[in-house]
Amino acid sequence: MPHAVTFQKVSRHFGNVRAVDAVDLEVEVGEFFAMLGPSGSGKTTCLRLIAGFEQPTAGHIEIFGETAEGVPPYRRNVNTVFQDYALFPHLNVADNVAYGQMIRGVAKAERLRDAEAALEMVKLPGYGSRKPGQLSGGQRQRVALARALVNKPKVLLLDEPLGALDLKLREQMQEELKALQRALGITFVFVTHDQGEALSMADRIAVFDHGKIMQTGTPEEIYRRPKTRFVADFVGSSNVLSPDLTRRLGGPAEWASLRPEDIRLGGEARHEAQVTSLSFLGSATRVTLDLAGEKLTVLLPAGTDVPAQGASVRFSWDPSALHLMGPQA
Amino acid sequence: MSTATIRAGAILPGRGGVGGALSDAFWRNPKLLLFVMLTPPLLWLGIIYLGSLFALLLQSFFSIDEFSGLVNREFTLKTYGELLRPSNLDIIVRTVTMAGLVTIASAIIAFPIAYFAARYAKGRWKAVFYLGVMLPLWSSYLVKVYAWKLILAKEGILNWVFDKLHLTFLIDGWLALPVVGGNSLSVSLTGTFLVFVYVWLPFMILPMQAALERVPGNLLEASSDLGASPRQTFTHVLLPLALPGVIAGSIFTFSLTLGDYIIPQIIGTSHRFIGMAVYAHQGTAGNIPLAAAFTVVPVVIMGIYLWLAKRAGAFNAL
Numbered sequence: 083m084p085h086a087v088t089f090q091k092v093s094r095h096f097g098n099v100r101a102v103d104a105v106d107l108e109v110e111v112g113e114f115f116a117m118l119g120p121s122g123s124g125k126t127t128c129l130r131l132i133a134g135f136e137q138p139t140a141g142h143i144e145i146f147g148e149t150a151e152g153v154p155p156y157r158r159n160v161n162t163v164f165q166d167y168a169l170f171p172h173l174n175v176a177d178n179v180a181y182g183q184m185i186r187g188v189a190k191a192e193r194l195r196d197a198e199a200a201l202e203m204v205k206l207p208g209y210g211s212r213k214p215g216q217l218s219g220g221q222r223q224r225v226a227l228a229r230a231l232v233n234k235p236k237v238l239l240l241d242e243p244l245g246a247l248d249l250k251l252r253e254q255m256q257e258e259l260k261a262l263q264r265a266l267g268i269t270f271v272f273v274t275h276d277q278g279e280a281l282s283m284a285d286r287i288a289v290f291d292h293g294k295i296m297q298t299g300t301p302e303e304i305y306r307r308p309k310t311r312f313v314a315d316f317v318g319s320s321n322v323l324s325p326d327l328t329r330r331l332g333g334p335a336e337w338a339s340l341r342p343e344d345i346r347l348g349g350e351a352r353h354e355a356q357v358t359s360l361s362f363l364g365s366a367t368r369v370t371l372d373l374a375g376e377k378l379t380v381l382l383p384a385g386t387d388v389p390a391q392g393a394s395v396r397f398s399w400d401p402s403a404l405h406l407m408g409p410q411a
Numbered sequence: 412m413s414t415a416t417i418r419a420g421a422i423l424p425g426r427g428g429v430g431g432a433l434s435d436a437f438w439r440n441p442k443l444l445l446f447v448m449l450t451p452p453l454l455w456l457g458i459i460y461l462g463s464l465f466a467l468l469l470q471s472f473f474s475i476d477e478f479s480g481l482v483n484r485e486f487t488l489k490t491y492g493e494l495l496r497p498s499n500l501d502i503i504v505r506t507v508t509m510a511g512l513v514t515i516a517s518a519i520i521a522f523p524i525a526y527f528a529a530r531y532a533k534g535r536w537k538a539v540f541y542l543g544v545m546l547p548l549w550s551s552y553l554v555k556v557y558a559w560k561l562i563l564a565k566e567g568i569l570n571w572v573f574d575k576l577h578l579t580f581l582i583d584g585w586l587a588l589p590v591v592g593g594n595s596l597s598v599s600l601t602g603t604f605l606v607f608v609y610v611w612l613p614f615m616i617l618p619m620q621a622a623l624e625r626v627p628g629n630l631l632e633a634s635s636d637l638g639a640s641p642r643q644t645f646t647h648v649l650l651p652l653a654l655p656g657v658i659a660g661s662i663f664t665f666s667l668t669l670g671d672y673i674i675p676q677i678i679g680t681s682h683r684f685i686g687m688a689v690y691a692h693q694g695t696a697g698n699i700p701l702a703a704a705f706t707v708v709p710v711v712i713m714g715i716y717l718w719l720a721k722r723a724g725a726f727n728a729l
Contacts, residue, residue: 135632155635168633172651182637185647233637 084147086111086237086269087132092141093293094127101127103293104141109237109271111146114263116272116280119290120316125273128290129239132271134158146236161230162239166246167222169214175201175225176210182233200228203262220251227259231266240272244279256283277317281305289313307405314339314407319379321345325409327376337407342368342381344403347389351398357389371397464710471703482699490700494708499688503708506685509600510668513607514661517615520608521660525616529623540620544613552610556677559606563596563678570595593680603679607668614663622656623649654725658717665716669709685709 089107093100102124109115117125130136131143134155143150145160161182169178177184179197188196194210201207204224214222223243230238240259244252260283263270274280280287281301288298289312297309308314311322321342325335331353347369355371355378367388371378380397382388389395425431437444473482474489493499528540547555561567573579586592586599593599626649634644650657672686683691685705692702720726 133632133636135635155632156638156640160636162633162636164629164633166629168627168629170630170633170648181634181639181647185634185637185639185643229637 083111084144085109086113086146087271088142088144088147089128089131090142090144092128092131092143093139094124094131094136095139100293102131102138105293105295107288107295107298109269110286112267112269113285114260114270114272114283116274116284116287117290118274118277118280118287118317120275123290124293125275125288125290126241127293129162129241129271129273132237133160133162133239159233159235160237160239161233161235162241163223163226163230163243165241165243167214167226169222169225169229171214173214174210175206175212175214175217178214178225179210179229179232181229196232197228200232201225203231204228205258219246220255223247223255227262231262231268235268237269237271240270242273242275244274244276252279259283281317289316291316308339309407311337311339311407314405321378323404324376327373328404328406330374331404333404334406336409339405339407340378340399340403342379343383345378345380345397345399347380347382347395347397348387349396349398351396353398354394354396357391357393357395360388360391371395467703467706470699471707473700473703475698475700480697490704493701494704499705502683502685502688502705505682506669507712509604509607509684510665512604513611513668514615514664516604516608517612517664518619518657518661521612521615521619525619525623525656528616528620529626530628544616547609548613553673555610556606556674559602559609560597560678563602563605565595565597567597597678598680600680600682603675606674606678607671610674611664611667614667615660618656618659618663619653620656622653622659626652651724658720658725662713662717666709666713669712 085108087107087109089105091104091106092102093104094102105124105128107128117128119125127136131138132145132150134150134153134157138151145158150158169175170181173181176194176197179200180188180193183193183196184190198207198210201209201224204227206221206224206228209217209221209225214225217225223246226243243259244255247255256279259270272280272284281304284301286298286300287304289296289304291312297304297313299307304313304317308317308320314320314322318341320339323331323333323338323340325337328338329335343366353373355373357369358372358377359370361368365384367382367384367386369380369382369389371380378397426434470482471490472486472488473484474487475481476483494503524540524544528537532540562569564570570579570582573582582596585601586595591599591601591604593601596602596605630648630652631644634648635641639647670686672684672690675684675687685708689702689705692698692705
């Protein structure tokens with residue numbers, strides 16, 4: 083069975099800028115795939131390459147085993163949920179959702195029935211006669227989702243769809259999206275710069291930086307075993323230890339990552355450091371330690387004793403928590 | 412104590428003088444400022460413009476005494492009845508047809524230019540676009556029209572080019588046609604049409620470009636993403652959203668053509684247009700009521716046009 087999406091050495095250059103640089107990628111059929119990275123890392127360009135809005139400068143793209151280069155967006159059975167929704171302002175919600183079927187010549191009664199069903203699926207029944215301008219951000223987002231899903235695409239592309247929503251709504255939509263994806267079995271490719279969102283929703287994650295994929299893996303792998311300094315730092319703001327520091331802490335002279343929540347304070351530990359700052363996060367307290375000029379972040383769960391600022395503390399960690407990334411990560 | 416310390420109070424002293432008092436008064440009462448700013452232009456618009464339009468409307472309901480040539484100040488529809496005489500009706504039909512064709516041709520020519528400017532032109536190219544569109548508006552209208560007379564004349568450059576290309580038969584064939592033909596392009600309705608399109612084109616391009624610029628690019632992508640071919644995207648997304656601009660442009664080209672009396676006088680046949688009829692009736696003939704009635708025609712036509720456009724949903728996207 084072919085992959086849902088395959089990239090073979092795909093590049094997209096804009097003048098001298100290598101937005102996407104020789105990327106290899108395989109998205110499995112039916113999985114929830116996240117492309118994670120800072121802005122300008124090439125993840126959105128990758129999404130646009132799948133949608134067909136961009137053509138690769140070099141390389142080969144396949145969608146369900148079929149060559150996609152040179153195929154315009156309107157001939158790809160792929161739909162996009164745009165970052166700012168891109169709802170048609172002159173059409174009401176029902177006509178927006180029915181747009182794809184209208185284009186395909188489905189009879190009016192049938193397509194409006196399907197649109198209403200899709201609106202029910204995204205929990206907006208009866209909203210068909212409103213104009214997009216009368217909806218809130220979260221409702222527009224759902225309409226955009228319904229408009230894409232009603233066409234039963236082979237792949238659904240989501241370009242930071244939750245970025246404009248407030249925190250509470252975002253968390254709610256994350257769960258709903260995940261449930262929807264499981265129920266429909268459609269392959270979702272999701273672009274985000276929010277590592278928490280990627281970790282909680284995706285089956286697999288590709289971490290992008292400077293137009294290249296740094297690492298692909300399950301959320302657990304990406305979080306527990308980052309391959310590079312960048313991944314360790316970007317996903318969950320881990321402590322990245324230089325080879326020198328790793329050696330001083332008793333490890334080999336290699337780059338390493340140490341999760342803030344894996345460090346324990348107190349006891350008869352061997353290492354000692356100064357507390358330089360404390361910040362209260364609600365469910366935890368973040369403590370920044372100074373270890374002879376090197377910074378180390380510790381996350382203390384609520385309920386544990388918090389040291390005073392400026393105090394000298396001893397700290398330790400479970401040896402398995404120190405993840406080594408090699409001398410040249 | 413230094414000045415800086417004195418100024419550091421929570422409330423600064425008033426600025427003083429008439430200016431200071433006025434600023435404070437206007438700030439406390441923004442409607443006052445609006446009133447002061449709007450009164451002169453509104454008086455101008457109300458009295459001079461709308462007033463004279465009303466006077467015109469009034470005049471059109473008077474009639475002229477055929478023996479004395481004096482205006483009979485009694486309400487009558489006789490003058491409007493005169494408009495329906497074949498020779499006058501002919502003028503109206505010719506003018507409206509010309510205005511309609513000029514508008515359609517301008518829209519077709521303007522769209523690609525406006526689309527390029529709105530979607531692709533950036534920085535320097537945008538400046539080139541504005542300059543290119545506006546530059547012809549800077550020179551005198553008369554100069555341009557006379558220049559076109561030379562271009563379209565039998566000995567003009569257009570005939571010369573066609574001659575060199577051995578294509579003169581095309582022009583001759585066209586000129587042999589009834590209605591649109593004539594002795595040369597400069598004395599044919601085709602010539603009038605070409606010059607109208609040239610002169611009014613900027614008035615179509617600019618509002619169109621402004622409207623197209625307001626259509627977000629991702630709507631076109633969304634349409635394509637949902638399976639629409641470029642043509643379907645044009646019909647279902649681009650055109651409905653740009654329609655207010657197209658209508659705005661067409662109001663310019665349509666009404667400017669309806670009212671113009673110079674271009675058809677210099678380039679064209681001896682058949683008259685509404686503007687020429689108004690000019691002749693209020694001047695040499697001294698028939699002010701008929702001139703006024705003729706002037707009301709474009710106003711009514713534009714009213715109907717806007718009403719139809721609104722009914723067709725042209726302004727829904729506003």
